[in-house]
Amino acid sequence: MTDVFLMLVVFGAVFALGYLLIRRVPQMLHTPLMSMTNAISAVTILGALLLFAVETTPVEKVLGALAIVTAIFNVAGGFVITDRMLAMFRRKDTPRVEFRQPQGLERAAARSGKDGT
């Protein structure tokens, strides 16, 4: 019973602390925040790994393996996407003045780049 109590305390305390910290995250960072918390929520990887801490039946092996793949997909994908997004945020102290391609070409280049991905 003390275990259950301790677990509830952990949940409550971390939820409250997280709430206080996250409430102050600016809107600008809400998408990266959600993307990162996605990676964090894939801590179920721990549960999936622990399935393999004891002898497993073939069915359990398959389900456990599937759980590991989906969870670790989230971990790896989540952190990498978040980093990609955040890397795009730039501050410019001086307005950029640079040569730009004619509009049509530029747009075509942007389009083909996007289509390629």
Added chain:
Amino acid sequence: MLTGLLVDLAVIVVLLAGIAQFRTPPGARRGNWTAALALAGALAVVLYRHRLQDVPLVVVVSALGVLIGAWVAVRVTMIQIPAMVAFQHGAGGVAAFLVAYVELTRSGREPLTAAAEIAALLGLIVGAGTFSGSLVASGKLANRLRQTPTVLPGHNAILVALAVVLGALGIWAAFLGAGISLCVVLTILIVGSAALGIVFAVRIGGADMPVLISFLNATAGLAAALCGVAIGNRLLIACGATVAASGSILTHVMCRGMNRGLASVFTGIKARPAAAPMAPSSIRPDPAADVAEAVSPAGDADPISRSVELLREARRVIVIPGYGMALADAQEEVVRLGERLVELGKEVKFAVHPVAGRMPGHMHVLLAEAEVDYGRLYELKDINHEFAETDIAIIVGACDVVNPAATERSDTPISGMPILKAHEARHVVVCNLDERPGYSGVANPLYGYAKTVLVWGDAQETIGRIRAGLS
């Protein structure tokens, strides 16, 4: 026991330190990797404490997951981010209900405690519901499913009936001993929860998507935390709790941004009567092209040259991007226009409404991709008082979030919704696709103001022409 507790505590502190750095983009980048470090630490702790069987299998599937995850992450484009994030909520749900299922059915071990069993059953239901709901959300956001709400006959009754059946099945499962019948009941429970998730998610569409995606963020975290209770792992509980907190906050912010209650979004009660028959312009994917062609260059040369003229005289300009800008893929043009205005010595700011995109903060990421100077991005509460001293507000693909009817009238579906006060600016330039109302279906009186210049058409083209006129 004590060292174990301290180690867990250390991991949790590192995780929270990561989240605490989400204040500025560079800080957030560090925070992201700090959180990754915390997760790696949690992984190391678990691997140190337990000897795993089937190590080759675990290593191979882990490597596979990392490869797929990284491959997808590198290729996804920013416009696809909401669909991708929703899909990941779903993947988190799958992992949660699979873990819960195996924990519940496993026979070779000492039986679960009552609390663990209840948590596992709840984790199974929440995980499966999150999984199917997220796939529906992802499909809608990726434009593979119809984006408008799908309302079944007796939608709420179906939801309640499903929930009751699931509750009964769950209680039954709790009293069944391990065996084949338990497996069957749990499988039915998973399928039923998945059905509940689908029925729940199909009704939400369009501008309400940010609420759904934030809510699924919270349930994915909750499912993880429940799994943690089921297997008695504090780290899992703590990580799940932070995610649940984050999802709850974002859900709340999105609801407040629309002045709608969570219940009204999810149950459709107080549904927007005007929304149903309308083909909401803000969520139609690509009619931009045909309409843009219909507008002949000569026909609307006047509003464009008028806008150029006004912009030349202006000193302070605020740009208001909406989801229509993203649909027209005009963010590059909009940012370039801003840069051109800065070169001309104007003060340029971007005002972003909390629910402007399809997920919280989506618009900021799209503008960042177009290399906007993020120091120019302002939140509603920080910029709203500045409109009165602004010469021109340029609206690009936004309607509901600048609709003065929200504050001036009390009988519309958006009444009470906080808006960007573009109507207080000296002049307003509206670069929308056409004059149709936004998702709410409420006509925008701003279009009729004498100080408003209406530039209908594909924003990528119209903004480009305004920019050309300024150079």
